[in-house]
Amino acid sequence: MAQVIPSGQKWWSGGKSPYNVEYGKLMMWFFLMSDAFTFGAFLISYGHIRFSSNAWPNPNEVFKAFPLMGEMNLPLVFVSLMTFILIMSSVTMVLAVASGHNGDQKAVTKWMILTIIGGLAFLSCQAWEWTHLHGEHAWWGRNPFLNADGTQSSTNFTNFFFTITGFHGFHVFSGVIINIIMLIKNLRGDFARRGHYLMIEKAGLYWHFVDLVWVFVFTCFYLL
Amino acid sequence: MENVNSGGGHQTPSFDTKPIWRTFWVLLGITLVELTLATIHLKTEFPPKYVLNGIYLILTLAKAFYIIAEFMHLRHELKNLIMSLAFPAMLFIWFLIAFLWDGNSFRNLRNDYDRYHVEQSKTKVQKPAEGKEEPAAKRPGTAE
Incomplete structure (x- = not known):
């Protein structure tokens, strides 16, 4: 709670900025709010279909592979790695924002590069997982996995999995593009000339949102 | 609060990195707890799945709170902004x-x-042999 506010402050009677954030940052917050509802609609429709099904595949059976480990049964290991990568890149992003606050252009460059590497690592992991599942004949419209109780499963499972992780992956991809643009602008000295690094903060908000969505995707598809 | 219109978020010149790392460890810790619980459940069928699901949801919301509050810095913004986002949510x-x-x-x-x-939904089926036949999802009666 960094800001001290006098009691009886009349925020909405004019003369003050009731949110005290820059316009672009406020709009980023409201965009993320709307994006949260898009993802919420996806995940809740997934939950709706799952609640209306008598049985569902066991995620520990489906997601048990790890690169170069062949047929070894390693449930949860790969997705833990992906989660770790994304949390880590979120940390480097906040550190970039913090360096921006301190006006340290070199440190911003360093942390932005690390964040981009983290994003690319996550995308590579997802590419591997999709390729692996596709190799097992899982795709939109086909589902080779049986339900946990050994009964025939519908294609709902794969449809939701590929749609939602795909939509999230697309967000990660655009986040990486945004971060690369921010890195280039920082290297050109645009922010240093402007005197503030608010653009880095806005890109950071988007990047953390991607991490936030992954937390829910992780729980909904791999744990529940 | 006199300089509110001179560009937001510039009231604090130095940015404390300590809470960032604390948040990182919290997030990592919660994820590890989730994974440990999942692994214990795989090996021993304990705790029961519905109890576990409740725990997962609480832990997920905790993680979401930490990401929004600390990484996205919302906890340090004005209450007006926090409420404008929390109410629609x-x-x-x-x-x-x-x-x-x-x-x-x-x-x-x-x-x-x-x-x-x-x-x-009560008939057990055999898993189709690898790549031999079209995956069985195309059977009649299954949702497309």
Whole structure:
């Protein structure tokens, strides 16, 4: 709670900025709010279909592979790695924002590069997982996995999995593009000339949102 | 608060990195707890799945709180902004309850009135041999 506010402050009677954030940052917050509802609609429709099904595949059976480990049964290991990568890149992003606050252009460059590497690592992991599942004949419209109780499963499972992780992956991809643009602008000295690094903060908000969505995707598809 | 219009977020010249790392460890710790619980459940079938699901949801919300509050820095913004975002987000409570309730009701209705569906969902099938036949999802009666 960094800001001290006098009691009886009349925020909405004019003369003050009731949110005290820059316009672009406020709009980023409201965009993320709307994006949260898009993802919420996806995940809740997934939950709706799952609640209306008598049985569902066991995620520990489906997601048990790890690169170069062949047929070894390693449930949860790969997705833990992906989660770790994304949390880590979120940390480097906040550190970039913090360096921006301190006006340290070199440190911003360093942390932005690390964040981009983290994003690319996550995308590579997802590419591997999709390729692996596709190799097992899982795709939109086909589902080779049986339900946990050994009964025939519908294609709902794969449809939701590929749609939602795909939509999230697309967000990660655009986040990486945004971060690369921010890195280039920082290297050109645009922010240093402007005197503030608010653009880095806005890109950071988007990047953390991607991490936030992954937390829910992780729980909904791999744990529940 | 006199300089509110000179560009937001510039009241604090230095940015403390200590809470960032603390948040990182919290997030990592919660994820590890989730994974440990999942692994224990895989090996021993304990705790029961529905208890575990409740724990997962609480832990997920905790993680979401830490990401929004610390990484996205919302905890340090004005209460006006926090409330403008938190109130619409409360729609999710209705959203979740309404649609999961609805899904459950669909299942019950179908099990009550669609005998074929019930029979289908009780018939165990063999896993198709690798790559030999078209995956069995194309059977009649399964949702496309």
